[in-house]
Amino acid sequence: MSASDDRLDTESAAQPAPKPRRQTRIENLEVEEPAVHERASTRVESLAEEPGELPRSITTGESLPDKISFSELRLPFFRLRMWKPALLAGLALAFGAVFWELRQFFYWAADMHWSLGLLAGVVIGALVLTMASAVWEYFRAGKPLRKLQKTQQLAAEVRDSRATDAVAPLNQQLQELFAGKPQGALLARVQEETPDYYDNSELLRHLELNFFEALDQEALRRIVRHATTTGALVGLSPFTTLDVLVALRQSMRMIDDVAQIYGVRPSMVVRWRLFKKILALVAYSGASEYAVSELWPELVGDSMLSTVSARLGQGMGASLFMARIGLAAVHSCRPIPFSEKQRPRLGALTKRIASSLKERLLGREQNRWPDAGLSQSAAEKVSARRSDARGPNQDD
Structure with a gap:
């Protein structure tokens, strides 16, 4: 009985397991099938090979396609084209x-009497000559500035030149600029x-x-x-x-003084042209803030800032x-332009202006303290002398 059971177990183990029965699902053809969501593809990049530079859109400040940047926003300037005509x-x-009124005046005076016509003609002629001379002086007064600009341009072009072609022209232009002036002897x-x-x-x-x-x-x-006075x-x-x-x-007087140093004669035309040119070079932005943050502690102590801060701030900003x-x-009047290393800076003048x-x-508040110190030291010296004088008498 046991042998038959073992044989049955062996046969059952040798037979393969029955396959599962396939299931059939009946679907309605009229119903739409749901959309199948496909999984997005994923790209795997190596972290070891990173680029050494950032993308150009980041390094150059350019905006990305989905970003809006207004850093380079510029609108066209509205120009008045017909104002000069x-x-x-x-x-x-x-x-x-x-001219029509003067003509009418001359004819009226001549009709009244020939002497009145002659007098009117003399007056009108003097007026015309005065206006013509004023126009001539206006164009003639700008001649030194044109010579100065020509010399500046020549000096800037040959600053790093090792040739000798500009030695004679440069010396000649400087002689013409300083001719008949006190600087001419030194030149x-x-x-x-x-x-x-x-x-x-x-030579430069x-x-x-x-x-x-x-x-x-x-x-x-x-x-x-001039800066301190202002x-x-x-x-x-x-x-x-x-x-x-x-x-x-004060600015107009200072411009005249500086122009005279470099051989430019002062006149209304020269002053006006220099003033326009200088205002184009001036950068006043940040001057008052620099005075407040940097120069006030050097000008006065912390104990005095509360009393003179407003007055000193206005004066320092103007200076x-x-x-x-x-x-x-x-920079505008110097015949030979400064090099980049020799150019005077505002920081070189701040300490002198501040002092x-x-x-x-x-000055009044600062001068009281040295006087008090001197009087105290003098009193100490007098007391020391008196003690020295009394010492031998007391010993006797």
């Missing part, structure tokens, strides 16, 4: 009206001491060291003086309108504005 037409109409002596083998760059270096260095120091001294007047003045008038007047105008005037302004605005 309109201005010229208005001037022509005004001159025509004046002639410096040019006589110049060796014949100097090239263009060596020789002139800057022996001639223009003295002029630059005098120009900076005058700039500091700062003191603005700091002591309680009226804003008066501050503007004082700053404008820095005047210093910027003065430096721009130096001068401190003496003017706070």
Whole structure:
């Protein structure tokens, strides 16, 4: 019985397991099948091979396609195209009206009497000659500035040149610029001491060291003086309108002084043209903030800031504005432009302006303390002498 059971177990184990029965599902054909969502493909990148530079759109500041950036937004400037013809037409109409009135006046005087006609003709002729001479002087006054610009352009072109083609023209232009002026004697002596083998760059270096260095120091001294005066007047003045008038007047005087140092004769035309050119070079942005943050602790102590901060801030802002105008005037009037290393900076003048302004605005308060110190030391010396004089008498 056991043997038969073992045989049955062996046969059952040898037979394969029955396969599962397939299931059939009947679906309705009228019902739409649901959409099958496919899985998005995934790209695997190696982290070891990262690019050494950022994408160009990030490094150059360009906006990505789905971003909007207004950093480079610029709108076209609205230009008035007809204002110049309109201005010229208005001037022509005004001159025509004046000419017609003068003609009518002459004919009326001549009809009255021949002597009145002669007198009217003399008056009209004098008026016309005066206007013509004014126009001639206007164009003639700009001639020194044109010569100055020509010399500046030539010096800038041959600064790094090792040739000798510009030595003679440059010396000739400088002689014409300083002819008949106090600086001409020093220039002639410096040019006589110049060796014949100097090239263009060596000539410029020789002139800057022996001639223009003295002029630059005098120009900076005058700039500091005008800036300090303007700062003191603005700091002591309680009226804003008066501050503007004082700053404008001092700036015009400073421009004249700086222009005279470099051989430019002062005149209304030269002053106006230089003023327009200098204002184009002036960058006043940040001057007052720089004065407040950097110069106030150097000007006064922390204990005095609460009492003189407003007055000193206004004066220091005006002084820095005047210093910027003065430096721009130096750059505009100097026949040989500065090199990048020799260019005077505003920081070189701030300490001088600060000390001068401190003496003017706070001179009385600052002078009390040294007097008190001297009196105390003198009293100590007197007491020491008295003790020395009494010592031997007491010993006796």
